[in-house]
Amino acid sequence: MAEAQDDNGKMKVLIVGGGTAGWMTAAALSRFLKNRISIQLIESEEIGIVGVGEATLPHLRAFIERLGIDEAEFMRATKATFKLGIEFRDFGAIGDSYIHPFGDFGTPLAGVPFHHYWLRQQRDAVPCGPLEQYSVPIMMARSGRFAIPRQDGDALANSYGYAYQFDATRMAPMLRRYAESHGTERIEGRINRVNRDASGNIAAVETEDGRRFDADLFVDCSGFRSLLIGEMAHDNWEDWSHWLPCDRAAALPCTAPDGEIEPFTRATAMEAGWRWRIPLQHRIGNGYVFSSNHVSEDKACADILAAIEGEPLADPRILKFRAGRRKRSWLGNVVSIGLASGFLEPLESTSIHLAQMAIMRLVELFPMTHDSAVDRDEFNRLVDYEYDRVRDFLILHYHATSRSDSDFWNHVRTMPLPDSLHSKLSLWRSSARVEHYGEGLFLAPSWIAVYLGQGVMPEAFDPRASLVGSDRLQSAMGDLHGAIQQRIAAMPGHIDAIKSLGGWDPSQ
Amino acid sequence: MIRFPETVGVNGNGLAAYLSAIAVKRAFPTAEVRIFAAANETAAEFAGAATPFIRYFHRQIGLDERVFSKRTNAHIAHRCVWQRVGSDPVEVHPLSTIPYREGVAIHQIWCSLDAVRRPEWSKVARGFQTDFDRAEGHGTRFDPNAYLQLLAEMAAHLKIEVRREEQAEPSAFDLIIDARATVSDSTWSADTVTSGDSDHVLIGNGKATWASVHGAVQFDAVPNGRFSASPWSGNCLRIGQAAMAIETFDGQALCAAMADILRAISLMPAKPGSQTEIAEYNRRTHSIHAMLADWHAFKWGDSPGQGLRHLLQQFEHRGRIPFRDEDPVSAAEWANWLLSTGFVPAHADASVSSLSSTQISDILRTV
Numbered sequence: 001m002a003e004a005q006d007d008n009g010k011m012k013v014l015i016v017g018g019g020t021a022g023w024m025t026a027a028a029l030s031r032f033l034k035n036r037i038s039i040q041l042i043e044s045e046e047i048g049i050v051g052v053g054e055a056t057l058p059h060l061r062a063f064i065e066r067l068g069i070d071e072a073e074f075m076r077a078t079k080a081t082f083k084l085g086i087e088f089r090d091f092g093a094i095g096d097s098y099i100h101p102f103g104d105f106g107t108p109l110a111g112v113p114f115h116h117y118w119l120r121q122q123r124d125a126v127p128c129g130p131l132e133q134y135s136v137p138i139m140m141a142r143s144g145r146f147a148i149p150r151q152d153g154d155a156l157a158n159s160y161g162y163a164y165q166f167d168a169t170r171m172a173p174m175l176r177r178y179a180e181s182h183g184t185e186r187i188e189g190r191i192n193r194v195n196r197d198a199s200g201n202i203a204a205v206e207t208e209d210g211r212r213f214d215a216d217l218f219v220d221c222s223g224f225r226s227l228l229i230g231e232m233a234h235d236n237w238e239d240w241s242h243w244l245p246c247d248r249a250a251a252l253p254c255t256a257p258d259g260e261i262e263p264f265t266r267a268t269a270m271e272a273g274w275r276w277r278i279p280l281q282h283r284i285g286n287g288y289v290f291s292s293n294h295v296s297e298d299k300a301c302a303d304i305l306a307a308i309e310g311e312p313l314a315d316p317r318i319l320k321f322r323a324g325r326r327k328r329s330w331l332g333n334v335v336s337i338g339l340a341s342g343f344l345e346p347l348e349s350t351s352i353h354l355a356q357m358a359i360m361r362l363v364e365l366f367p368m369t370h371d372s373a374v375d376r377d378e379f380n381r382l383v384d385y386e387y388d389r390v391r392d393f394l395i396l397h398y399h400a401t402s403r404s405d406s407d408f409w410n411h412v413r414t415m416p417l418p419d420s421l422h423s424k425l426s427l428w429r430s431s432a433r434v435e436h437y438g439e440g441l442f443l444a445p446s447w448i449a450v451y452l453g454q455g456v457m458p459e460a461f462d463p464r465a466s467l468v469g470s471d472r473l474q475s476a477m478g479d480l481h482g483a484i485q486q487r488i489a490a491m492p493g494h495i496d497a498i499k500s501l502g503g504w505d506p507s508q
Numbered sequence: 509m510i511r512f513p514e515t516v517g518v519n520g521n522g523l524a525a526y527l528s529a530i531a532v533k534r535a536f537p538t539a540e541v542r543i544f545a546a547a548n549e550t551a552a553e554f555a556g557a558a559t560p561f562i563r564y565f566h567r568q569i570g571l572d573e574r575v576f577s578k579r580t581n582a583h584i585a586h587r588c589v590w591q592r593v594g595s596d597p598v599e600v601h602p603l604s605t606i607p608y609r610e611g612v613a614i615h616q617i618w619c620s621l622d623a624v625r626r627p628e629w630s631k632v633a634r635g636f637q638t639d640f641d642r643a644e645g646h647g648t649r650f651d652p653n654a655y656l657q658l659l660a661e662m663a664a665h666l667k668i669e670v671r672r673e674e675q676a677e678p679s680a681f682d683l684i685i686d687a688r689a690t691v692s693d694s695t696w697s698a699d700t701v702t703s704g705d706s707d708h709v710l711i712g713n714g715k716a717t718w719a720s721v722h723g724a725v726q727f728d729a730v731p732n733g734r735f736s737a738s739p740w741s742g743n744c745l746r747i748g749q750a751a752m753a754i755e756t757f758d759g760q761a762l763c764a765a766m767a768d769i770l771r772a773i774s775l776m777p778a779k780p781g782s783q784t785e786i787a788e789y790n791r792r793t794h795s796i797h798a799m800l801a802d803w804h805a806f807k808w809g810d811s812p813g814q815g816l817r818h819l820l821q822q823f824e825h826r827g828r829i830p831f832r833d834e835d836p837v838s839a840a841e842w843a844n845w846l847l848s849t850g851f852v853p854a855h856a857d858a859s860v861s862s863l864s865s866t867q868i869s870d871i872l873r874t875v
Contacts, residue, residue: 032611036861066611111535111568111774364828368855374825382831427788431778436792438834460778463512464535 010038011367014215016191016205016228018043020168021338021355022221023175024063025362030182031067032363039183040213042205044190054168054278054285055083055265055349057441058102058161063356067178075503077174078166079281082146082263082494084137086348090269091454093402098453099264100348101137103160104445106480109468115448116465117473119432119458126470128477131452136160139488141264146497156487163349165265165278165285187213191222194231201332202228217367220336224321224343229329229336236327243395243418244323245411246273246345250300251287251317255310256280263494267347268307269401271295272408275307276346281498281506284310289345294408321345325387330376335362342387347397350390353441357386386441392421393442393450400454425456432458512536512776513683517676520687521545523652524748524765526659527565528685531766533666534569535773542669544676556580556652556722557707557759560644561836565766571662579658580650583721586705588646588758590849592809593712601634602641603844609871612859615843617868619827620856627872629847635874646707647759649720682780683743686750687765694727709757711808718757727755733804735797740786745772752797754804760836764800767836768793792834799835806845820851827853 013029015022018041026041064074074080085101092098106114114134121128132138137160140146150157180186189207197203204214205228220228229236241247256279266277273290288304295303301316325342329335338355361382365375398412399421417425424435428451434444451458468476491497498504516539518529525543533541566573576582591597607614618632663670678684702708708719716727735752739745748765755761771792775785802816812820815832822830823846829839860868 032862033858034862036858363859364857365826366858368826368858374821378822378830423784423787426784430782430784433775433785433788435788436834439831440833462774463776463778464773466512467537 010036011217012215013037013039013217013219014205014213015039015041015219015221017041017221017223017338017340018172018176018186019221019223019338020172020175020352021223021340021359022219023172023179024352024355025219025221025337025359026179026184027067027175027182028063028359028363029366030179030184033366034183037366038185039179040185040187040215041179042187042189042191042207042213045188046190054280055086055165055276055346056163057349057353058163059353059441060163060356061161063360069178072502074174075164075166075498075501076505078164078168078170079283079506080164080166080503081261081280081498083163083165083265084141084146084160084263085265087141087264087266088269088397088450088453089266090403091267091274091397091401093455094269094405096454098449099132099135099138099141100446100449100453101132101135101141101160102162103135103137105131105448106134106477107155107159109473109476110464112462112464113444115452116432116462117468117477119461120465121473121477123461124470126474128474129481131448133481134477134484136484136487137162139484140491141262143488144260144262144494145488145491146263146494147491148497148501154487156483162263165280167280167282167285168352187211191227194228196231199332200232202231202334216333218334219362220334220340221338223339226336226340228334229326229331229340232331232334233328236331238324238327240323240325240391243391243415244345244398245291245293245408246289247320247322248292248297248300249287249289249319249321249345250297250304251285251319252304252308252315253283253285253313254308255313256282256284257309261494265349269403269409270303270307271406272300274347275304277309281504282508283313284308288316289347291408294406294411325384328380329358329383330379333372335379337362341383344387344390344394347394348390348442350394350441354386354390358383388420389437389440389442392418392424393446395421396425396447396450397454400450400456402455428456429458430460432461511778511780513539513681515539515681516541516683516685517678517681518543518685518687519546519675520685520689520748520750522687522689522748523656523659523762524689524750525685525687526656526663527569527766528687528747528769529668530569530659530662530666531565531769531773532683532685533663533668535776540669541666542671542676543663544671544673546672546674555718555720555725555755555757555759555762556650556655557585557647557720557757557762558650559647559759559763559836561763561766562648562759565763565770568770569662571658576650576655576658577648580652580654581722582648582650584643584645584705585647585649585707585720586642586645588707588709590709591711593710598848598850599630600646600845600848601630601637602644602646603633603637603840604641604644604838605638606840606843607636607638610863610867612863613827613857614871615847616827616857616860617863617871618847619853620860620868621872623852632872633844633848645705647763649707649722651722678742678744681743683745685745685747685769687747689749690753694725696723696725707757716757716808733801733808733810735794735801737794738790739768739793739797740772740789747772751793752800754800756800756804756807758807760800760803764796764836767796796834796836799832799837803837820846823851824853826855826857828857 085099087099089097191205192208193206195204204212206212261279272294275288278285286308288300290300321343329341337358365379403409427433434447518525588600589597702719710717733754739751775789777785822828829842
């Protein structure tokens with residue numbers, strides 16, 4: 001790595017791109033490495049941010065918290081609402097609906113996960129209602145209520161997590177204020193040249209007005225344009241479009257209807273993809289993610305305009321992408337984060353999460369010496385791990401369907417699967433077990449939600465679930481459902497919960 | 509049709525055999541479970557040691573912890589005195605989680621100091637112990653023969669038949685558990701004991717001695733850590749030493765057997781002949797055993813395999829323990845043992861730079 005220390009002997013970091021990923025990176029580096037590095041961020045006001053990553057996962061809360069940003073302040077600034085999961089409509093079959101919750105289904109009985117007992121009741125035709133009535137977050141979401149999980153030993157009241165739905169165009173400015181107050185220097189400019197040194201590393205970048213900026217480490221947050229990492233190697237992309245064929249999105253906001261705001265994101269399957277609906281305090285975010293091989297951009301725009309509930313606040317904006325990831329997100333002295341690193345469609349709200357994980361990995365593995373191969377290899381190993389696990393989960397949403405009403409759904413239903421997903425499906429189909437991992441983004445409850453929600457019924461279940469007496473099981477399940485209803489009845493409505501926290505500011 | 513194993517044969521005469529038989533009988537009460545105790549195996553050849561995981565296991569099989577403690581004269585090992593021949597002994601105090609101060613891991617703060625200013629790591633570890641660390645220590649040390657006797661009584665109560673026969677015939681059972689111990693080069697002595705709250709380990713010249721309050725095991729040759737790639741094959745499930753031979757002087761081997769049998773129960777095929785659950789068991793178990801083999805190699809000073817090389821590389825570079833899914837040895841345990849036994853990273857993590865020297869001094873002054 002080239003030596004480009006600033007006047008104070010600090011390592012110099014240059015972030016290229018000031019969207020959500022860029023300012024998240026600047027905020028984290030300036031918070032956690034402030035005495036060791038100096039940070040500059042180049043962005044151009046002429047280049048808009050993609051800014052459709054409005055739905056998040058619960059992990060974002062830890063990021064906000066570690067930065068020391070007040071939750072209520074964050075919610076006011078970004079017009080955020082709470083999110084308890086994602087409702088999927090028409091995915092397994094037209095007319096189907098299920099919620100992938102941020103939380104568990106029931107509680108284990110005699111050490112056996114709850115869903116096995118539910119499957120037993122299905123087999124025996126014992127009425128016990130849908131699985132979702134044993135999930136606190138789903139029942140909360142369906143009833144439009146919300147409460148922060150309690151840490152008082154009540155297992156049900158702590159059986160879920162929550163995330164936010166927020167206005168992504170307001171997230172970057174908020175983090176910009178934070179990062180600048182922590183020492184990040186913002187530079188207005190458009191990059192038109194990248195200079196590399198003899199070793200192949202990037203030595204400096206030049207802006208259109210002729211200014212030159214050097215650094216020790218460059219962070220590419222330039223989005224799909226990949227201004228830096230794209231220069232480093234040409235054979236550095238692993239393409240997954242054969243599994244995830246959607247390559248466009250038509251996005252637009254619309255006005256919000258009066259009344260309660262749903263504390264969940266909705267994904268509705270369409271003829272050639274799916275559309276999102278993200279309710280914020282002041283508006284609703286919408287978008288149609290589609291395969292351009294199966295529907296034209298004009299038709300997609302017309303379809304999303306016909307589908308939205310409120311008045312459109314803008315014309316549909318077309319975004320182009322390709323599913324996949326960099327083979328190496330960190331190459332030489334360039335680390336790519338966000339869309340420059342890879343893209344997985346926002347079906348499970350993973351875009352910001354993947355950027356967040358990469359940022360925290362970078363903080364954790366920030367190069368200590370000029371030879372950073374050890375850190376670089378480990379960073380790439382961990383980024384690959386995250387992407388690959390998310391990929392399989394997304395593919396499942398498409399493949400696990402009985403839909404045959406369009407070429408798109410016929411394609412994804414019959415396409416060959418990655419071996420890693422094939423083994424997961426086999427295990428589930430055999431006896432309702434979920435491949436186990438100690439850590440990761442989507443653990444057992446997430447997979448169970450999608451498998452059962454999309455009609456992938458296993459042939460059997462854990463044999464131990466047969467050992468509990470019928471009366472005892474029915475009574476235990478009834479008690480559990482009653483206890484969940486009781487807790488939810490005591491919770492405030494979603495808007496009241498936001499107001500109670502001090503996070504309500506729906507002004508435009 | 510959903511079915512579970514109706515007949516289970518367990519080969520073996522030691523702790524792993526009885527633990528497996530009892531756990532299976534508890535999970536499937538209507539199953540007929542028989543132990544075939546042909547091997548001339550005695551519990552006392554093995555360390556009477558377990559990690560805190562033993563409490564969880566006992567809850568699963570319904571063994572009251574107070575009964576266990578009383579019958580086996582169980583003690584908590586609050587420290588380990590570890591010595592390599594030719595070197596001074598070091599004390600290792602248990603630390604189940606690495607504490608953070610101002611968002612920075614405490615061991616990184618320690619690493620940021622130059623060698624002269626650093627307090628002894630073992631004192632730092634002791635100073636930052638949690639209530640859990642003080643209560644659970646390195647785990648439980650007990651009389652292995654008394655434990656075996658207790659388990660035998662429990663098995664009899666559960667109507668687990670014990671036969672003095674040769675191995676069970678695999679075709680006669682739905683499931684065969686091979687829990688036989690392998691021949692050991694170790695010798696047991698009840699004469700050598702330590703004070704109540706400590707383990708003492710001496711390693712060198714290809715030999716090792718581990719001593720606790722109940723006695724000592726001496727190894728006349730460095731045992732090679734080994735484990736099976738497919739511990740579950742067909743209707744034969746290998747548990748304990750039949751699946752993995754490691755000795756880490758801390759009860760990891762016994763607790764691995766406990767965790768393995770619980771994992772096997774949780775993945776018991778619901779249909780005869782189903783291989784997918786067995787494949788999942790082997791995937792997870794192989795990975796866990798490989799990580800325990802790393803732990804074994806580290807404790808013995810063996811040449812490291814790929815997993816341990818990667819871990820040591822990361823740690824020596826900047827004091828970081830890489831993420832290892834389902835590693836029975838936590839990142840805090842790895843870091844604590846590495847630092848206690850003299851591994852000092854080349855660099856402290858960059859996150860320390862957010863602290864002033866005054867903050868660092870104040871934090872470490874609390875030790």
